[in-house]
Amino acid sequence: MSGPTTRKTAGDAEDRRIRRSWLVLSGSLFILALAALLRVTVDGARPLDWLMIGVIVVVAFVAVRHRMAVGALEISRRGEAESFARILQGLSRSISPDAIVDAIVEEIGSGTGADHIVVARRRPDARVLEATLVNTRTGGPSSTTLFPISDLEDPPEDRPPSILGGRSPSEARGEGHDERMRGVLRHRPEDAVLVARRIAARARRIYGLKHTLSAPLTTDAGVIGAIVASRRTAEAWPESAQRILTGAAIEASAALSRAYSHREAEARASTDALTGLPNRRYFDEFCALLARRRRSEDAIGILMVDIDRFKLLNDAHGHAVGDEVLRAVAGAIAGAVREDDVPARFGGEEFAVLLRNPHIDEAVEVGERIRVAVSSLDLSRYGVQSASVSVGVAVASIPHQPIVEIIEQADRALYDAKRAGRDRVVAA
Numbered sequence: 069m070s071g072p073t074t075r076k077t078a079g080d081a082e083d084r085r086i087r088r089s090w091l092v093l094s095g096s097l098f099i100l101a102l103a104a105l106l107r108v109t110v111d112g113a114r115p116l117d118w119l120m121i122g123v124i125v126v127v128a129f130v131a132v133r134h135r136m137a138v139g140a141l142e143i144s145r146r147g148e149a150e151s152f153a154r155i156l157q158g159l160s161r162s163i164s165p166d167a168i169v170d171a172i173v174e175e176i177g178s179g180t181g182a183d184h185i186v187v188a189r190r191r192p193d194a195r196v197l198e199a200t201l202v203n204t205r206t207g208g209p210s211s212t213t214l215f216p217i218s219d220l221e222d223p224p225e226d227r228p229p230s231i232l233g234g235r236s237p238s239e240a241r242g243e244g245h246d247e248r249m250r251g252v253l254r255h256r257p258e259d260a261v262l263v264a265r266r267i268a269a270r271a272r273r274i275y276g277l278k279h280t281l282s283a284p285l286t287t288d289a290g291v292i293g294a295i296v297a298s299r300r301t302a303e304a305w306p307e308s309a310q311r312i313l314t315g316a317a318i319e320a321s322a323a324l325s326r327a328y329s330h331r332e333a334e335a336r337a338s339t340d341a342l343t344g345l346p347n348r349r350y351f352d353e354f355c356a357l358l359a360r361r362r363r364s365e366d367a368i369g370i371l372m373v374d375i376d377r378f379k380l381l382n383d384a385h386g387h388a389v390g391d392e393v394l395r396a397v398a399g400a401i402a403g404a405v406r407e408d409d410v411p412a413r414f415g416g417e418e419f420a421v422l423l424r425n426p427h428i429d430e431a432v433e434v435g436e437r438i439r440v441a442v443s444s445l446d447l448s449r450y451g452v453q454s455a456s457v458s459v460g461v462a463v464a465s466i467p468h469q470p471i472v473e474i475i476e477q478a479d480r481a482l483y484d485a486k487r488a489g490r491d492r493v494v495a496a
Contacts, residue, residue, distance in 0.1 A: 177204025
């Protein structure tokens with residue numbers, strides 16, 4: 069609370085000083101003009117008197133024009149400050165990348181006078197450069213398209229040789245290969261501007277835009293995209309537009325970095341580090357959410373999958389080989405289930421699969437696909453001859469049957485499969 073109040077008090081004091089200075093100047097000019105008129109009236113006009121009057125008129129004219137220019141600059145700076153404040157306010161309430169884009173485009177459009185805004189950003193979960201076009205004049209729906217990822221990842225071809233250090237662009241591109249494999253190429257700061265201009269050129273070609281202004285989006289990892297403003301008129305962009313766009317890009321970069329870090333942290337918290345499948349926490353939360361949204365006609369099925377004799381395998385080959393077998397089995401399960409099913413590592417060598425709207429025959433079929441996929445794994449490179457799983461299947465028998473009960477039924481069916489000889493699917 070003290071920050072804005074302090075700035076406002078300082079601004080009011082500065083305004084008072086400016087007003088006092090103008091009162092002194094205008095009063096001085098008025099006294100000089102009055103003295104000159106009295107001298108002309110009393111003693112008669114002389115060349116030196118007319119020269120003094122002319123100088124006073126010129127000084128007064130220049131002073132008025134200067135005052136008007138200062139007022140216009142003050143209004144412009146105040147508009148910039150208000151635009152930044154609204155951008156920061158919008159970003160402070162935004163927790164997702166899409167919300168961040170929505171929070172900045174409107175203010176950038178009004179602050180810079182742009183007709184269109186393009187926000188191109190690399191998606192953190194894929195090597196995709198996603199560009200969103202917003203018409204700030206009509207306020208119509210935005211459109212999204214994909215730009216070549218090379219616009220972001222390749223070193224700029226038009227940077228000076230001094231920046232390349234005497235190396236060719238292809239050689240520099242080779243040096244960035246490892247960074248691209250990790251997701252973002254670490255451009256030099258001066259490269260970031262060139263990358264933003266390259267993205268702006270792509271936006272002009274794809275969307276037919278005119279007269280663009282651009283600023284890069286960067287994080288600690290490197291350049292992740294750019295913001296491009298466009299307008300129809302060919303007159304030069306004011307300096308305030310570049311300042312607003314650059315400031316918005318800096319704040320948006322920080323907000324996107326926070327959003328991506330938050331998303332990565334959530335993903336790590338809900339993903340099993342060994343197998344890459346959702347973990348028990350995610351599975352339980354998903355089941356709880358599904359229970360709240362579940363309709364009476366929705367069927368729910370559960371598969372409980374356990375690797376047969378996994379303890380013996382661990383004892384015989386070691387935990388490192390056991391981990392590899394767990395990864396291979398998890399991959400087989402993920403590849404065998406349906407698109408809407410949710411597989412998870414339930415704990416140890418046990419996995420669970422939630423099935424959406426299955427008949428009992430469909431549930432058993434999915435369980436059998438999992439069993440066959442695991443038995444078909446080639447584990448010889450780990451010194452393991454083969455692996456097998458036992459699968460317990462349960463499907464809700466009554467509307468709104470608690471999912472916990474279905475899991476218990478599938479667990480009992482799993483133990484029946486174990487007692488019956490393992491490597492089989494048993495329905496509750």
